[in-house]
């Protein structure tokens with residue numbers, strides 16, 4: 453039996469693997485602090501669950517159009533118009549089975565043989581693996597620590613070649629938590645304009661931005677709408693990771709083509725989850741309350757780790773992740789995370805999975821009490837080294 457070498461070359465998702473392992477340890481009754489979680493610890497709000505139950509009772513249980521239920525597409529287009537300043541309508545939108553699938557079909561549809569996709573590094577774990585499943589080739593842009601791991605116009609410009617077709621741009625960033633000001637984004641957009649490449653803008657953490665900053669969508673910038681494929685979703689913003697709903701917004705010609713991929717692969721996203729997502733868009737109270745809770749958690753974690761020897765945290769501007777430099781411990785990120793889990797029952801993600809050695813990702817998607825406990829345990833661990 454021979455398996456497609458591209459599939460053989462895939463690595464398992466480290467984030468999903470470690471999160472599953474942490475849940476398993478917890479189930480065994482062990483008091484593990486989950487700093488690995490890539491999902492909100494809050495339950496999906498009741499008003500969303502109710503909408504899903506009603507959808508079942510009303511028989512909304514059949515295929516929807518491949519690109520998604522029309523009412524939901526309209527609501528997403530309206531949200532993008534009102535909240536994000538992107539002028540579009542429902543024909544610009546495809547609802548997908550999670551934002552992950554939106555990213556994958558965006559790349560699949562754009563990348564032809566040997567086309568280059570630029571991936572700023574540290575990157576989210578799935579981008580390089582998705583690129584492997586297309587005909588394109590990943591090229592990494594090393595982001596400088598001195599510049600808080602931000603993409604700059606110079607770095608971008610120096611990375612673009614004749615073969616470059618796409619930039620994957622993710623902000624607020626998983627794993628570093630950095631985000632960009634309007635001025636920084638405009639400067640990057642000028643490079644994009646001249647280079648004539650597409651931007652797959654992964655804005656799934658758009659609602660989790662702190663310090664009274666606001667999120668600016670890349671497609672809302674001058675001349676960027678036609679060049680940008682905006683990816684968003686419900687997993688992080690409404691604690692709906694298991695429901696699997698995301699979306700892609702792009703120009704209408706692209707959307708028409710990409711919808712064909714959906715029609716032949718997933719058919720459409722789950723109808724019941726789409727009804728739930730529609731209800732979610734009717735509310736913004738829940739989100740702002742949750743945003744404040746995450747900000748308080750970030751502050752506690754940052755303060756605690758700033759006083760921890762040999763660990764240097766980067767203050768996240770968004771997401772629920774904090775990137776930490778652990779090079780002073782002399783351990784690799786994998787050794788650090790394995791030993792921390794074994795010896796102190798704290799799970800984190802080694803940044804080697806994000807293309808960066810010597811760093812770890814700590815998720816603050818857990819209670820203040822757990823965060824305090826986790827900081828104490830990390831301090832114990834460091835003392836013993």
Ligand code: PMP
Pocket residue numbers: 490549550551552553576622626654656685686687693696697698
């Ligand atoms: N993009 C980033 C940066 C992520 O961290 C994730 C993880 N959930 C996704 C996309 C995919 O989200 P979804 O669960 O909606 O597929």
Ligand code: GLU
Pocket residue numbers: 465467468488489490491576577578626
């Ligand atoms: N995106 C989350 C994370 O980075 C969830 C797991 C995954 O989809 O990778 O941890």
